[in-house]
Amino acid sequence: MKIATKYIHAGMEPDPSTGAIMTPIYQTSTYVQEAPGVNKGFEYARSQNPTRKALEEAYAQIENGKHGLAFSSGVAATDAVIKLLSPGDEVIAANDMYGGTYRLFSKVFEKFGITFTYIDTTDIQAVQAAVSSKTKLIWIETPTNPLMNITDIESVAKIAKANNALLCVDNTFASPYLQNPLDLGADIVMHSATKYLGGHSDVIQGCLIVNDDSLREQLYFIQKSSGAVPGPMDCFLVLRGIKTLHLRMQRHCENGQKIAHWLRNHPAVAKVYWCGFEDHPNYAIAKKQMRDFGGMLSFELKNDTLEAAKKVLSATHLFSLAESLGGVESLINHPASMTHASIPREKRIANGLTDTLIRLSVGIEDADDLIADLEQALA
Numbered sequence: 001m002k003i004a005t006k007y008i009h010a011g012m013e014p015d016p017s018t019g020a021i022m023t024p025i026y027q028t029s030t031y032v033q034e035a036p037g038v039n040k041g042f043e044y045a046r047s048q049n050p051t052r053k054a055l056e057e058a059y060a061q062i063e064n065g066k067h068g069l070a071f072s073s074g075v076a077a078t079d080a081v082i083k084l085l086s087p088g089d090e091v092i093a094a095n096d097m098y099g100g101t102y103r104l105f106s107k108v109f110e111k112f113g114i115t116f117t118y119i120d121t122t123d124i125q126a127v128q129a130a131v132s133s134k135t136k137l138i139w140i141e142t143p144t145n146p147l148m149n150i151t152d153i154e155s156v157a158k159i160a161k162a163n164n165a166l167l168c169v170d171n172t173f174a175s176p177y178l179q180n181p182l183d184l185g186a187d188i189v190m191h192s193a194t195k196y197l198g199g200h201s202d203v204i205q206g207c208l209i210v211n212d213d214s215l216r217e218q219l220y221f222i223q224k225s226s227g228a229v230p231g232p233m234d235c236f237l238v239l240r241g242i243k244t245l246h247l248r249m250q251r252h253c254e255n256g257q258k259i260a261h262w263l264r265n266h267p268a269v270a271k272v273y274w275c276g277f278e279d280h281p282n283y284a285i286a287k288k289q290m291r292d293f294g295g296m297l298s299f300e301l302k303n304d305t306l307e308a309a310k311k312v313l314s315a316t317h318l319f320s321l322a323e324s325l326g327g328v329e330s331l332i333n334h335p336a337s338m339t340h341a342s343i344p345r346e347k348r349i350a351n352g353l354t355d356t357l358i359r360l361s362v363g364i365e366d367a368d369d370l371i372a373d374l375e376q377a378l379a
């Protein structure tokens with residue numbers, strides 16, 4: 001089935017009691033049982049909810065996976081993956097990833113005796129060299145946030161498989177429209193559904209998608225035992241969001257491309273980070289594993305003072321100054337003080353994330369209006 005058809009029909013069955021075409025919001029905490037132990041497959045809403053079930057089915061389908069699991073946020077989904085591990089286990093993680101993932105690993109899980117090694121995962125030799133007999137998980141994000149580096153998923157999956165480690169890919173930035181890591185050999189796909197999947201900046205949610213039945217059972221056990229499940233209203237919103245993912249992504253990509261090229265030719269701009277440029281260091285891999293290049297990009301000004309960056313950040317009207325990404329409206333963000341403030345400054349700078357970097361989440365407005373807004377802000 002082609003993407004457009006799949007996104008509209010994924011997980012959707014007419015409601016058995018009424019025929020409602022949209023999955024109802026089953027706002028209930030429990031289910032009446034016919035006799036002790038005799039029920040319709042629903043006992044308590046932390047463990048099962050029909051709205052969540054429809055969404056989890058949709059998650060599986062849009063990532064070409066067998067099982068989907070929904071969580072109350074992206075970080076809750078990440079948290080569940082790390083809870084597969086035990087003290088003494090080692091994780092190899094990307095040195096350029098979402099600040100909240102780094103915070104969860106370093107501030108919450110390190111004290112339970114799990115070791116995290118942060119490396120440049122775009123360098124396959126470095127990944128190979130970092131693996132040890134204790135490595136149980138490799139965690140990558142591609143494209144990365146906010147520097148748009150690309151890691152070769154297929155090559156890392158081969159290293160993980162050869163060493164009996166799991167590979168989890170945070171696919172938030174690409175969305176399933178651009179890239180499907182399970183098809184490239186990954187074991188787990190993670191999304192912050194808050195971003196492109198929800199798509200309207202009105203819900204916090206996360207998800208995991210896997211093929212392996214036993215991995216699904218372990219993650220389901222963690223989901224219900226730790227209890228970070230989303231409510232049915234939030235599940236309904238993401239189900240609705242997925243129906244237009246292909247249309248939105250198409251426009252995000254078109255606008256992203258126009259703005260990336262426009263910024264690159266602007267005399268006040270020193271550098272643009274966008275993985276669709278043919279001279280991007282990982283362009284060949286992006287081209288191989290992604291269907292298009294998305295609407296996320298970052299740039300630096302020629303005037304590399306914090307004052308100049310702050311002026312631009314405060315001068316846009318259509319681009320709202322806010323954290324997050326992937327909604328229909330355009331956002332502008334200052335990673336150093338906003339999304340990535342939880343990463344120590346020296347670490348940030350060593351990885352190339354400067355104090356003056358500006359990140360854009362290009363929305364689906366008219367590209368000419370967005371360019372005019374940036375033009376007046378840069379002036």
Ligand SMILES: *Cc1c(COP(=O)(O)O)cnc(C)c1O
Nearest residue numbers: 073074075098145172192194205
């Ligand atoms: C936002 C984000 C997360 C965290 O998701 P929440 O839904 O905010 O908990 C993880 N990874 C990436 C790449 C993100 O952008």
